Amino acid sequence: MAHNHSHHHTHHEHHDVKGRNLLISIFLNLLITVAQVIGGLISGSLALISDALHNFSDVLSLVISYIADRYSKKKASFNKTFGYKRAEIIAAFVNAATLMIVAVYLIFEAIQRFFNPQEIESGLVIWLAFLGIAVNGFSVLLLRKSSKENMNMRSAYLHLLTDMSASVAVLIGGLLMKYYGWYWVDSVLTVLIAIYLIVMGYDLLRNSFRVLMLFTPEDVDLEELRTAISAHPEIKNVHHMHLWQLNEKENHLEAHIDFHRDITLSEFDAILVDVEHILEEDFGINHVNIQPEYQKDDPKDIIVQD
Template identity: 80%
Template structure:
């Protein structure tokens, strides 16, 4: 048990170190692109710099949330700060959408009044962005599969890398074909991509914050499974929600067909917990036992 706790703690510290590295890399990229965008006159480079700046803020939020999520529970904070990373994911997703709308606005203005751009500088800075963000993406890839906060940071960095690839292509087209209008087109494409990924992440984090039932869990299936236990007459007044991505909670009333002893209830509760964990991934269960109690028996009861 001690070794498992140490391993978890070490993994959490490694997550924090990875985020710190990506923060430093993104600060370097952002400063370079702002200078390069101003010198070259490239809107797509400046838009990429703005996106990178929002990423620095988002990564800092993710880092702070990661630190807070490790704080212990207390009498006035019985869940600790386990939701901190979900809040960070929500804020980061919202910034993606705001940045995307602003980029489209600026791109339309530039498309109406195109400007000549120093494409050579754009190309080299785009390459820098691809290398640095590519390294950051590889750093966070594994953790992004298991944690919404890390996924929000990963998505920011992945879109950065994609944006840098688009800027590189644009720089080459401007250099060899003189297509300066491509700068605005690429900016819009980057922004549309941000809108798509940002909305998906915003929706998922919002669902967790609002205590919505996870979309892969069907309450009717839970009721059907639990009532296969012979002593269970019905399960009702069910609430299922995620505290974070590691913890899914269920609370419900179970109406029993006979007047059980406490030890008998404990035995049945073990069966209920096993079904909920094995079939639905629910790992925190709170059951209120009932026998011939006069209350609503619907699966969902408005509190």
Template identity: 75%
Template sequence: MSHSHGHDHSHNDLKGRNLLFTIFLNVVITVAQVIGGIISGSLSLLSDALHNFSDVLSLVVSYVADLYSKKEASTKRTFGYKRAEIIAAFVNAASLLIVAIYLVYEAIIRFFNPQSIESSIVIWLALLGIVANGFSVLLLRKDAKENMNMRSAYLHLFTDMTASIAVLIGGLLMKYYSWFWVDSLLTILIAIYLLIVGYDLLKQSFKVLMLFTPEDLNIEKICAAISTVSEIKNTHHVHVWQLNEKETHLEAHVELHKDITISEFDIVSEKVEELLFHDFGINHVNIQPEYNKPDPKDIIIQD
């Protein structure tokens, strides 16, 4: 039994439009920061521009993934493109880590060779980044709570906003105190933050792609719950995984106390599906009935 819920197409369209608008904003910010970074000589501004450029790429990936995730299933693609958004989240997270490592490298070189920086340009472009990214964060905030792909885009934009705040503070310190070494320090701090958020998202998306059991589910407890159905003797050969953030699948073998008919098993199956859906949030269930079958009865069996 598969529990499905209706899709809000107007909401999905709005989500796509919000992504497109944030892509446009980030293109504007990136171009402005590259020009400003070259003119001012600020590495932190160029770092922020590079970060924003990676965001443009990641947002495009997120937008394409969002489009593909709406495509219908077919005989050649029985799940459709429901995992496209998870792949997008993984790619985006990996790009965050790569950018962060590069920023650390550049910052260390600059730290030992500080250069004079035109701080006024840094300040004004940092303000632009704060306003534009702050608006983008607000646009995606709601969808980020429910969707890993949108959360990856949201995290990119949120780190951009915080990075711009840091660059603004650095620009003020350089303008009034001539602390040009702050530019390198800020770059390293931005990179460390990128490494933290990028690694966490990479780990989450990797677990889904590898079909790992969701962290909030305990297979032993699930099997014990299934075995409370009076007709079932034991549950074994279990697999639990997420197709995406909204769909959790379970397949298992159940051994029955009696040799029942198919119509009787349909009733048992419905009991199991309702139990798993309401108690564990598992909305796609496939169980194989057995009676006195001489096969292993372990919960986990290597296929």
């Protein structure tokens, strides 16, 4: 079999920035958690203590993201030939799942609070909400750029964005409780945030699940891919194809190619260069593993169950 690697590695410096930003976010979220627990105990606000637990779950998710980021940079070895390239996808899947669990829990809590509103010390709640917005807002800005190109960072970013939104809800609720006595507003805002969370979390959960299950990337049509390769005059048939994502940067293709004639190895190498170019330029596939064949008696279907 012939194969090709043409991976697009992110710069080492960018990795360091990601790790540093995650560490800053972890430290800031720990500060908020401690402040909210103390504030909740002083004001008698169950909402603040539950928000502190929510913040602490975000600290854990950020720690998972940080560990995954560190592991993803480890080199491949004899017993780990892909290294830990999937660590960040696993982290994204775990974080997306916890994001949705937290959202369901928030809805449950909000419904209970809606039917049983409690009077709380709104002044302290307002100041702690301001603190939450400031700290989480800063963390969101730190991770925003990385979240666009990496599932793991996107999962951490979503956790923080939720926290910031929750703090905004707590602030609005605190102000309305202080000046109007509308204690039900907090519950309504919490439910709206939780629904948004479920929508965002589901998308991330689904995408990370697809990668972990080795599903074909959604933006690649195998029939179209086969037609593009088969257009080469020397190629008779492309079959027994496997296409999957190792992570967000690497798409892998394995396939058998049937040739019209018994070509030489050097001819095959030249044709492979053409095939790799088509796959990279038109389909974004950067790791190709081709098995050449001539009049071999095997199934010629695109997909063959191994």
